[in-house]
Amino acid sequence: MTSLIESETEQIDTTRPIATVRVALAGCGAVGGALLRELVTRRVALADRQGVEIVATRVLVRDVARDRAAPFDRSLLTADVGEFLATDTDVVIEAIGGLEPARTIARSVLTRGREFITANKELLAAHGSELSTLAARQRAVLRYDAAVGGGVPVLRLLDDALGAGTPSRVRGILNGTSNFVLTRLGEGASLDAALRWARAAGFAEADASRDLDGRDAAAKLALVAWGAFGVAPESVTVRRTSLLPDPARYVRLGQQFDRSVRQIAECELVDGALVSTVGPVLVERGSMFARTLDEQNRVEVYTGWSAPLCASGPGAGGVPTATALLSDLLSSRGRVRRAGATRVARVDARAMRWAIEVRGTSSLLHRSAPGTGIVHTDDRATRAWSIVESATSAEIDVVLRRLRAEGGDPIAAPLDVPDAPLAGAWS
Numbered sequence: 001m002t003s004l005i006e007s008e009t010e011q012i013d014t015t016r017p018i019a020t021v022r023v024a025l026a027g028c029g030a031v032g033g034a035l036l037r038e039l040v041t042r043r044v045a046l047a048d049r050q051g052v053e054i055v056a057t058r059v060l061v062r063d064v065a066r067d068r069a070a071p072f073d074r075s076l077l078t079a080d081v082g083e084f085l086a087t088d089t090d091v092v093i094e095a096i097g098g099l100e101p102a103r104t105i106a107r108s109v110l111t112r113g114r115e116f117i118t119a120n121k122e123l124l125a126a127h128g129s130e131l132s133t134l135a136a137r138q139r140a141v142l143r144y145d146a147a148v149g150g151g152v153p154v155l156r157l158l159d160d161a162l163g164a165g166t167p168s169r170v171r172g173i174l175n176g177t178s179n180f181v182l183t184r185l186g187e188g189a190s191l192d193a194a195l196r197w198a199r200a201a202g203f204a205e206a207d208a209s210r211d212l213d214g215r216d217a218a219a220k221l222a223l224v225a226w227g228a229f230g231v232a233p234e235s236v237t238v239r240r241t242s243l244l245p246d247p248a249r250y251v252r253l254g255q256q257f258d259r260s261v262r263q264i265a266e267c268e269l270v271d272g273a274l275v276s277t278v279g280p281v282l283v284e285r286g287s288m289f290a291r292t293l294d295e296q297n298r299v300e301v302y303t304g305w306s307a308p309l310c311a312s313g314p315g316a317g318g319v320p321t322a323t324a325l326l327s328d329l330l331s332s333r334g335r336v337r338r339a340g341a342t343r344v345a346r347v348d349a350r351a352m353r354w355a356i357e358v359r360g361t362s363s364l365l366h367r368s369a370p371g372t373g374i375v376h377t378d379d380r381a382t383r384a385w386s387i388v389e390s391a392t393s394a395e396i397d398v399v400l401r402r403l404r405a406e407g408g409d410p411i412a413a414p415l416d417v418p419d420a421p422l423a424g425a426w427s
Contacts, residue, residue, distance in 0.1 A: 018047050018051060018052065018053050019051055019052050019053070020052070020053050020054075020055055021052050021053070021054050021055070021090050021091060021329070022055050022057045022088070022089045022090045022091070023054055023055065023056055023057065023089060023090070023091045023092075023093055023329070024056075024057050024058040024059075024060075024084060024087045024089040024091070024092045024093070025056060025058070025059050025060070025092075025093050025095065026059075026060040026084065026092065026093065026094045026095060026096050026101075026102070026105055027060065027061070027094065027095035027096035027097070028059050028060075028061050028068050028070060028077075028095075029095070029096075029318075030202055030317070030318035031095040031119060031318045031321045031322050031325070032059070032070070032093075032095040032096075032322075033068060033069055033070035033318065034070075034317075034318030034319045034321070034322035035093070035095065035322035035325055035326065036056065036059075036070040036071060036072050037070055037071060037322075038319070038322050038323060038326055039054050039056070039326070040071045042326075046330075050330055052330070054329070056072055056073075056076060057076065057087050057088070057089045058076050058078060058083075058084055058087040058089065059072065059076045059077050059078070060078055060079070060081065060084040060096070060105075061077055061078070061079060062079060063079065064077040064078065064079050081101050081104065081105065084105070085105065085108045085109070089114075090114070090115065091114070091115040091116075091117060091329060092105065092109045092114060092115070092116050092117070093117045093118070093325055093329065094106065094116065094117070094118040094119075094120055094123075095118075095119055095120075095321075095322075095325065096120075097120055097122065098120070098122060098123070099122060099123055099126060099127075102118070102120050102123045103123055103127055106118065106123065106127075106131055106142075107131070107134065109140070110131060110134045110135045110138055110140040110142060111134065111138055111140075112138070112140070113138045113139055113140045114140055114141075115140065115141040115143070116131075116135070116140065116141065116142050116143070117143045117144070117146070117325060117328045117329055118143075118144050118146070118147065119144070119146035119147050119321050119324065119325055120144075120147060121147040121148060121216070121219040121220045121222075121223060122219050124144055124147055124219075124222075124223055124233060125218075125219035125220075125222040125223060125233045125234065125236075126233075126234055127234065128144075128222075128223065128226060128232065128233040128234065129232040129233065129234060143328040143329075143331060144223070144328070145324060145327065145328050145331075146321055146324030146325045146327070146328055147220065147223055148174065148220045148223050148224060149174060149220070149297050149299065149311070149313075149315055149324075150176060150297060150313070150314055150315040150316060150317070150320035150321050150324060151297075151313040151314040151315065151320030151321075151323055151324060152297045152298070152299060152311045152312060152313045152314075152315055153311060153324070153327070154172070154174075154224060154227075154299045154311060155223065155224070155227045157299070157301060157309060157311050158170075158224070158227040158228050158301065159227065166228065166229060166230075166269075167228050167229075167301050167302055167303050168268065168269050168302050168303070168304060169266070169267070169268040169269070169301075169302035170224050170225075170228050170266070170267050170268075170299065170300070170301050170302070171264055171265065171266035171267070171268075171299070171300055171302075172264070172265060172266075172297065172298050172299030172300055173262055173263065173264065173265075173289060173292055173296070173297050173298050173299075173315070174216075174217045174220045174221065174224075174265045174297060174299070174315065175211050175214075175216050175217045175220075175263055175265075175297075175315065175316075176203055176294075176295035176296065176297055176314065176315030176316025176317070177198055177203050177204045177205075177208055177211035177212070177216075177295070177316050178211045178212055178214075178217070178243060178247075178263040179262065179263065179292065179293070179294065179295060179296060179297070179315070179316075180194070180197075180198045180201075180203050180204070180294045180295045180316065181194045181195060181198060181204075181208075181211075181212065181247060182243075182247060182250075182251065182260075182261055182262060182263065183293045183294050184197060184198075185247055185248050185251045186251050186260060186261075190248075191246070191247060191248060195208055198295075198316075201295070201317070202316075202317045202318055203294075203295045203316040203317055204316070209244065212242065212243045212244050212247060213240070213242035213243065213244050214238075214240040214241065214242055214243070214263065214265075214278040214279060215240070217263060217265040217278045218238040218240050218265070218276075218278045220265065221236070221238055221265040221266075221267055221276055221278060222234070222236040222238065222276075224265070224267060224299075225267045225274060225276060228267065228301070229267070229269065229274055229342040230342055231274055231342050231344060235344060236267075236274070236276055236344065237276065237344055237345075238276045238277065238278055239275075239276065239277045239278070239279070239348060239393060240277070240278045240279060241277075241278070241279025241280060241413070242279070243263060243279075243280055247261075247280075249357065249411050250280040250282075250411060250413055252357075253282070253355055253357045253385060253411065253413065254282045254355075254413075256355075256357075256376065256385055257282060257355060257387075257415070258285060259282040259283060259284060259285060259290075259415070259416075260282070260283050260284075260285060260289075260290040261280050261281070261282055261283070261413065262280070262281055262283050262289050262290070262292070263278065263279065263280055263281075264277075264278070264279070264280075264281040264283075264289065264416070265277070265278045266278075268350075269342070270345060270348075270349065270350060271345075271349075272342070272343065273342070273343045273344060273345035274342050274343070274344050274345060275345045275348045275350065277348065277393075279413070280413045281413060281414055281415075281416050282355055282413050282414070282415045282416060283416040284416065287416065288300075288310070288312075289416070292312060295314055295315055295316035295317060296312060296313065296314060296315060297312065297313060297314070297315030298310065298311070298312040299311050299312070347392075347394060348392065348393045348394070349392055350392065350393075351390045351391060351392050352390070352391065352392075352393075352414045352415070352417065353387060353388065353389055353390065353414065353415040353417070354387070354388040354391055354396050354412050354413065354414050354415070355385065355386075355387055355412065355413055355414075355415060356369060356372065356385065356386055356387075356388060356396075356399070356400075356403075356410060356411070356412045357383060357384070357385040357410065357411050357412075358383070358384050358385075358403050358408035358409065358410045359382065359383055359407075359408060359409045359410075360382070360383075360384060360406075360407070360408050361377065361381050361384060362375040362376075362377050362381070362384045364384065364403065364406060364408050365384050365385075365386050365403075365408075367406075368399060368402040368403050368406060368408070369386070369388060369399045369402075369403070372386040372387065372388055373386055373387050373388075373389060374386065374387075387415075396412050399412075400412060
């Protein structure tokens with residue numbers, strides 16, 4: 001049974017040996033629908049270059065009556081997870097997101113020794129070790145490179161480029177929605193307008209809070225730490241600073257120091273322990289992060305060489321993630337993430353430069369943040385901002401608590417130092 005609509009202008013060369021791969025797809029939203037469209041668009045190319053014809057055997061959705069902007073036989077739709085799992089298929093691709101029924105589907109597929117492909121970073125961040133162990137025990141295949149970076153092959157870069165090596169630091173922009181919003185805010189748009197444009201372009205969900213508060217990037221970072229350092233994703237502790245409720249405040253703070261703001265996710269080995277953070281960072285205007293615009297992602301892997309390994313590309317939208325899923329499907333082997341002995345740091349002891357802003361007069365900053373330098377204020381003295389030259393995140397937290405107690409409504413963001421964190425500590 002051929003379920004995908006065949007192209008009327010191009011036909012597969014049937015004189016060549018073609019292998020049929022049967023795929024059951026869970027989810028037909030932005031990503032799942034884009035994957036089905038990609039399979040139609042690339043049908044002849046896949047046969048010619050890869051020697052495969054991919055056939056959809058079942059599509060799991062919440063509502064079978066809903067219109068779908070994807071070319072496939074509607075008789076394949078089901079809303080019954082049990083019926084979906086009973087389908088005779090070679091590969092199951094999960095593109096529904098969330099923890100359930102994604103975990104149930106993953107466990108069922110892997111228990112039967114089949115191939116499971118997913119872009120679900122939330123599932124993997126919470127249950128990655130369990131699923132990886134199950135796949136190994138049942139000799140099944142678990143692939144999830146599509147879970148991080150959209151069209152940017154971050155996990156594959158860590159596997160293939162580094163081999164058995166271990167980087168010292170991995171950092172980057174891992175959320176295309178937040179980057180799109182910050183780009184537009186930097187151009188003078190309002191938050192509402194930026195989110196409207198992002199949703200219209202397919203880069204943001206109706207509720208973009210997971211993107212803007214860093215939860216999405218933190219889940220991806222847990223998978224990066226797994227691939228880079230062998231730390232089980234569910235054990236990774238990520239210090240997360242939200243852009244909400246007012247991302248534009250961070251943009252304006254950066255502008256005071258001629259910098260751009262980006263949501264940066266980073267994991268680094270510090271004295272043999274893993275430190276992981278996600279939050280706004282003020283980057284230099286001419287840096288590659290500042291030049292990473294709209295929905296683009298960028299990742300830098302520090303290996304001890306003269307320059308980091310870099311990968312960049314689209315990180316939001318259905319098509320980049322669908323393309324990454326297709327790449328996983330065509331991959332000749334599963335990815336086995338290392339189980340390493342790297343410990344997770346209890347405290348981030350790195351000292352950095354911080355920009356701080358409060359709603360209030362300069363005396364508020366002088367009184368509550370003794371490590372600040374020159375304090376600047378706006379024309380009406382309703383906002384004040386300054387730089388703390390060297391402080392740990394714990395020390396900044398103390399200052400922020402003091403300022404909140406005095407009604408200062410503070411925000412703080414580190415200033416980017418691309419090559420290494422600053423030495424020393426703030427006292």
